Amino acid sequence: MSASASRGSAGAGATVVTSQKVLQGCEEDYKRWQEVMNRAVRGFDGFEATEQYPPATGGDNEWVVVFRFSRVDQLSAWLRSGTRQELLHEGRGLFEEEPAQEVLSGGAPADEREVVTAVISHQVRPGREQDFVRWQDKALKVQESYPGFMGSELFAPVEGIQDRWVVAFRFDTREHLDQWLKSDDREKLLREGREYFETYNMRHIGSSFSGWFRFGKGEQEGIPPNWKQAMAVLLALFPCVMVLNLTVGVALRDAGVPDYLGLFIGNLLSVGLLTWLLMPLVNGALAFWLLPRRARTLRVHIAGAALVMLCYALLLVLFALIT
Structure with missing residues (x-):
């Protein structure tokens, strides 16, 4: 701004x-x-x-x-x-x-x-x-x-x-x-x-x-605590960076693009994908856990965190097999 x-x-x-x-x-x-x-x-x-x-x-x-x-x-x-x-x-x-x-x-x-x-x-x-x-x-x-x-x-x-x-x-x-x-x-x-x-x-x-973390008109009755925000961003960021590195990153290196420029292009793409595609999807899927007005009980806090941790594990296994 x-x-x-x-x-x-x-x-x-x-x-x-x-x-x-x-x-x-x-x-x-x-x-x-x-x-x-x-x-x-x-x-x-x-x-x-x-x-x-x-x-x-x-x-x-x-x-x-x-x-x-x-x-x-x-x-x-x-x-x-x-x-x-x-x-x-x-x-x-x-x-x-x-x-x-x-x-x-x-x-x-x-x-x-x-x-x-x-x-x-x-x-x-x-x-x-x-x-x-x-x-x-x-x-x-x-x-x-x-x-x-x-x-x-x-x-x-x-x-x-x-x-x-x-x-x-x-x-x-x-x-x-x-x-x-x-x-x-x-x-x-x-x-x-x-x-x-x-x-x-x-x-x-x-x-x-x-x-x-903007959930739309009438829905944004609180911003998730920082630890939930960090977990949700990592959930979207890790696969995004990995996929871009395995596709766009490889293509740029093969084309002889300098590493610093390739890194900039990768960051530009990842931020764009996070902002307009991946984070809205993660927000929608985890709204029950992210929105303070919905996540009122300890059970919901634990269940949401466990679900995100499970997703981390699945992503790690998937990319371990691919790479």
């Missing part, structure tokens, strides 16, 4: 990022409550998808949920609806504090390579809006020099919904994001920016292979 700064409009897509600090010991009750919320939102005009992200290991017990709508007025109707207000009232006892939310109106569609995003909302000082925008442009130029940076979008306040400015920036790995967040350059920029904004809040959204 190329770096960009966007301003939303009423006719553009709209997203709300909600973060909720769940009380210790209330996780299962929260999951059931969130499922009711997710079912309710599907009945509203313009609803496109829900994504749910569990807390990072070792961090606060903060769950992030993303709701996507076609237009900001449709999102606003959901946020103000009696249905949502009633559900929020019912779930009040599950949280340490009132849930926080950031509304993103407009902006470019997410790049399929996107893996980790930081969403930061700012309470800008009155009359300093243009200074704040120029400061964000300056920050973007510095971010672009950091490894793994994939893009940034700036969202103006949404009238009638929220008065905060929101910036979302993306990196290819959590390590690269943390490198930027802990950098001296960012610390210097924050000191300068305090002149333009009063407070800010940050949320992390991310997953190691999230671009390969």
Whole structure:
């Protein structure tokens, strides 16, 4: 994704990022409550998808949920609806504090390579809006020099919904994001920016292979844990690489193509096959195990892992016989 700064409009897509600090010991009750919320939102005009992200290991017990709508007025109707207000009232006892939310109106569609995003909302000082925008442009130029940076979008306040400015920036790995967040350059920029904004809040959204785990509208109610993602990707990647190596790789070597170029061509083909053919097939076959809302019991977790391990063994035997 190329770096960009966007301003939303009423006719553009709209997203709300909600973060909720769940009380210790209330996780299962929260999951059931969130499922009711997710079912309710599907009945509203313009609803496109829900994504749910569990807390990072070792961090606060903060769950992030993303709701996507076609237009900001449709999102606003959901946020103000009696249905949502009633559900929020019912779930009040599950949280340490009132849930926080950031509304993103407009902006470019997410790049399929996107893996980790930081969403930061700012309470800008009155009359300093243009200074704040120029400061964000300056920050973007510095971010672009950091490894793994994939893009940034700036969202103006949404009238009638929220008065905060929101910036979302993306990196290819959590390590690269943390490198930027802990950098001296960012610390210097924050000191300068305090002149333009009063407070800010940050949320992390991310997953190691999230671009390969999108299950379709209304289905994406959580990204699989990293260990399941890694197992599923390996299940598709290993036979893909082996077949390409035995076919295209041999043909390229016989044609005298240099090894580095042959490797590049092989990687290009394998990534394309994974993204548009193999991973959708694996996702469909293993949805019962990958989707958090389906894999609720230990029995399902074990059965899915055992099935993947069995597939590994069969593939190893097959290619041992072939080669």
